[in-house]
Amino acid sequence: MDFSEDDSVDAVTASFADTPDPRLREVMDSLVRHLHGFLREVRPSLAEWERGIEFLTAIGQKCDEHRQEFILFSDVLGASMLVETMEAARQSGGASGATGEESDATASTVLGPFHVVRSPERALGDSIDSVGTGEPCLIEGSVSTPDGTPVPGARIDVWQADDHGFYDVQVPDAQPLGNGRGLFTADDEGRFWFRSIVPAHYPIPTDGPVGALLTATKRHPYRPAHVHFIVEAPGHVPVTTHVFVAGSAYLDSDAVFAVKQSLVRDFAPVDDPDAAARHGLPTPFRRARFDVVLQPASS
Template identity: 65%
Template sequence: MTTEDAVTAQAVDSLHGTDDPRLRELLTALIRHLHAFASETRLTQREWEAAIAFLTATGQTCTDTRQEFILLSDVLGLSMLVETVNGQSEPDRTESTVLGPFHMTESPVRALGDTIDLVGDGEPCVVTGVVRSADGTPLPGAVLDVWQADPHGFYDVQQPDVQPPGNGRGLFTADDEGRFRFRTCVPSAYPIPTDGPVGTLLKATGRHPYRPAHIHFIVSAEGHTPVTTHIFVAGGEYLDSDAVFAVKESLVKDFTPTDEPSLAREFGVPNPFRHARFDLVLERS
């Protein structure tokens, strides 16, 4: 008679011909943990079929502009766990957080000081900062890929008939002193998409779908490890209950109300406006 342990042993043994040692390690651990889960929970045939149907529906929901599997990984905390497992070795480096499911299109190249808000119906805001190495040296030519939702909580790829392509996105190059700046609107909290399998899962578990207001960044520079991160709006809702567990205290920044006409003219925004300062520190590769 085949026992549960025997089934697991046979499945693991089937990998003995795998040439890639890391692939063999990963698949071995995956089989053992999945089998242990099924045995521990006494998984029924009906539940297994429901899980297969859920994963199938998750894949079928993915498109060129929507990644439901990343969203699923996010709400299960797996994305944030992978970020944590691969955390930086230099403690002063800017902390990383999740990529999210909407980095689906290429950000348009923009000049320093340009706006990424092509619609202009939100509260004006300027984001400035400096990109440095861990030893404090500025990193001229650092590249910053930024993207955010509009003031109503939607990304451009979610509303192709409403928002122009590239709205809320920009690819910037830091100046000779590592400085960057761009104009935008103050981001707002928003719900992740709930019209697919992930939304069904959240509803079944009694969880809300909201993310606190934030702007995404991927920052890179020659000789340094890129960082994927956010800047979160201090004082906003859901900072303590982010649906994807991505908030880190060091990434929460003030979007300071600013009433300085001369500074507004310098930045090219109406007065008053909000000003967020976000300095980034990269780790040497």
């Protein structure tokens, strides 16, 4: 049978008819339908299609052990946040509301392209900042279930940019590997706390094909100041999330669409020498509280 525009979808989906995995066949059939529909709508020239292939190739070539350009591409298209939102709704057993917020568990956000280095294990109260620049802060909180039951021994993986907006892997000459990162274990009452610095807002990397796309579409590359969290515990649904710094620039226009109001926290100034001494911090310092709620896993 001759391949034509009218029968292209049928011809290609038929080639997947013997796919043993039903989910894989479902995904491929849908991909073909939407891709061919997109092409018929946009009607790219051959030169434009080749440019698109070159763009995707460049994304792959920009990926290495310290950077994931495909995640960045997914982020700026809002795909990462859409998948996160749908997954959170699936885990909670229903559709999320119009805001994408979940009523019980802590809201999820994107992983981001820089969770590419294992966070060093640290004791509660340790500092994740080994450079010594920036405004010192204390971040504390607890891990519990929706009914308030503490989750002892929960694992809290955190990572953040420095006060100049860079992650350790971006500037290895200025930050040692592991700076701004920590893996903590909640105490018997589900509590955690650690020292850090107040992160800065920053641009996502713009020296690759995703940055070129933002420039071409006149979109800014900035993210508001935030700290990344992955919190998990046996028998519970893990959450990948952020805590955002209240008052930061770009809270209303995050380049990767990840801000949720429930995740914004005040990093309040504290001018209390006794409190500072207890936590090994100078006076004054900033303090933020971020309590995390995990859904019990379905049985």
